[in-house]
Amino acid sequence: MAVAAHSSSLSFLALLPLLLIPPVVLSAAGVAAVSYETKSMDPGLVVMTLPEPVSGPESLAFDGRGGGPYSGVSDGRVLRWEGGLRGWTEYAYNSKHKNVAMCAPEKKLVVPESVCGRPLGLQFHRQSGDLYVADAYLGLLRVPARGGLAEVVAAEAGGEPFNFLNGLDVDQRTGDVYFTDSSTTYRRSDYLLVVALGDETGRLLRYDRRARRVEVLRAGLSYPNGVAVGAGGDHVVVAHTALCELRRYWVRGPRAGRSETFAELPGYPDNVRADGCGGYWVALSKGVATGGGGAGPAPTVAVRVSPEGNVTEALDGFSFVSVSEVAERGGALWVGSVDTPYAGELRRRIG
Numbered sequence: 001m002a003v004a005a006h007s008s009s010l011s012f013l014a015l016l017p018l019l020l021i022p023p024v025v026l027s028a029a030g031v032a033a034v035s036y037e038t039k040s041m042d043p044g045l046v047v048m049t050l051p052e053p054v055s056g057p058e059s060l061a062f063d064g065r066g067g068g069p070y071s072g073v074s075d076g077r078v079l080r081w082e083g084g085l086r087g088w089t090e091y092a093y094n095s096k097h098k099n100v101a102m103c104a105p106e107k108k109l110v111v112p113e114s115v116c117g118r119p120l121g122l123q124f125h126r127q128s129g130d131l132y133v134a135d136a137y138l139g140l141l142r143v144p145a146r147g148g149l150a151e152v153v154a155a156e157a158g159g160e161p162f163n164f165l166n167g168l169d170v171d172q173r174t175g176d177v178y179f180t181d182s183s184t185t186y187r188r189s190d191y192l193l194v195v196a197l198g199d200e201t202g203r204l205l206r207y208d209r210r211a212r213r214v215e216v217l218r219a220g221l222s223y224p225n226g227v228a229v230g231a232g233g234d235h236v237v238v239a240h241t242a243l244c245e246l247r248r249y250w251v252r253g254p255r256a257g258r259s260e261t262f263a264e265l266p267g268y269p270d271n272v273r274a275d276g277c278g279g280y281w282v283a284l285s286k287g288v289a290t291g292g293g294g295a296g297p298a299p300t301v302a303v304r305v306s307p308e309g310n311v312t313e314a315l316d317g318f319s320f321v322s323v324s325e326v327a328e329r330g331g332a333l334w335v336g337s338v339d340t341p342y343a344g345e346l347r348r349r350i351g
Contacts, residue, residue: 040298041317041335046345048081050088053110055341058119058324059168059271060334064126069327069334071343072119072133075111076103078143078150081343092131092143094150113137118188120338121168121226121271125175125209132207134165134179136188140207140214157181157205157214164188167226167271171233175209178236178251180224194223195242195268204238204249217251218259226271226325231278231307237262239269239282246272246282246305263309266300271325271336278307281326281333302326302335319344 050057050073057071057079070080070091078092096103096116103116114137121134129145139155139162155162164187168179183194184201193199202221207214218224226239234252239245246269248262267284275281283302298316301323306312315326315333325336328348335344 036303036312036314038300038314038316041301041315041333041344041346042298042319044347045317045319045335046347047319047342048088048344049342050079052341053108054079056338057336057340057343058338059121060325060327060336060343061122061124061131062327062329063124063131064129066330069336069343070122070124070131071336072122072135074113074118075105075109076113076117076119076135076138077105078119078122078131078133080147091147092133092150093148094135094138094141096138098149114187114189120166120188121179123168123170123177125170125177126172128175132168132170132177132179134168136165139165140177140179153212154207154214157203158216158219160184164191164194167224167239169227169229169236171229173233177207177209178227178229179205179207180227180238181205182223182225182241198242199223204236206251218249225269226273226282228272228274228280231274237272237280239272241268241270241285244268246280246309263305263311265303265305265311266314267303270323273325273327275304275328279312280305281328283323283325283336285322 054073054075056074060069060071062068072078079088080091082089094117117138118136119133120136124131131143133141135141139152141150142153143150162181163184164182166180166182170177181203183199185199186193200222202224204218205214206217222243223241224238225241228237235248235250237246237248244265246263249259250256268286270283273281300314300316302315303311304313320337321339324338327334331348333346
């Protein structure tokens, strides 16, 4: 009973940030300063529904042949989208799916992610075909090009175990993997407390693929979340959720070790993806409301940030409870959400 009571108190604490973290609201001066176009993502959105009972396609990746998207879901597996006829199929699983009875996918149970794993950020190394996955509970995983069992390639850095792995990207030039450990204090299940209590124990990490070791690039960070490798490979851009900003960290060359604010955002950022033009798409949680309508203003769910760090375009809409990632590929925007049983594809309008 003591354990149950303790669990209940933790659940209550986890709800407090919903009251403590307000939506981002622009002042009158801020509204006047907005100079970018906002488009609705709702018209023309194609929904890609996951097989029951899984949900939460938090991050999306495409293989070297353009196949996908691939996404980690709530039961700890990575699924691959194979079109409207076949839908989502299993691409990768972890050791828990074979060794822990409740994690077996064929049982179709709603499983505890702390037991079966929860893949968040993921990205392919296109040359080798390997898929790297930041699992919030199990560590940094690698899936071979053929799919199948994901192996744990790292579970700690600097003598400290990973606690809440989150965002991830791969430098395609070197094969090195950049990823974030959002907090060394709170697990993913208590992620709202990281924001509400101002936790600053996050880390930015780099996995050297050749040496097979992890280096701590920065520690003592405020909720580092998504990460994207810059166009030249000499820096990475990291979303700091609690600060509503992107920060640029120089990781190679004469400026290595330095950092600066790259962009201030109209919401709490989640994942970051390069847009192929030197800029980035950034998913937002509790973004500023911009539009009108019978259901009230539509929240901003993502923004495009230019190579200079300016917001140049925004998306709003009601199609997702929250948006975790927006990735641009093949003339479309692909949308992931940790809270919904589907991902989405939105064809870009040219002109």
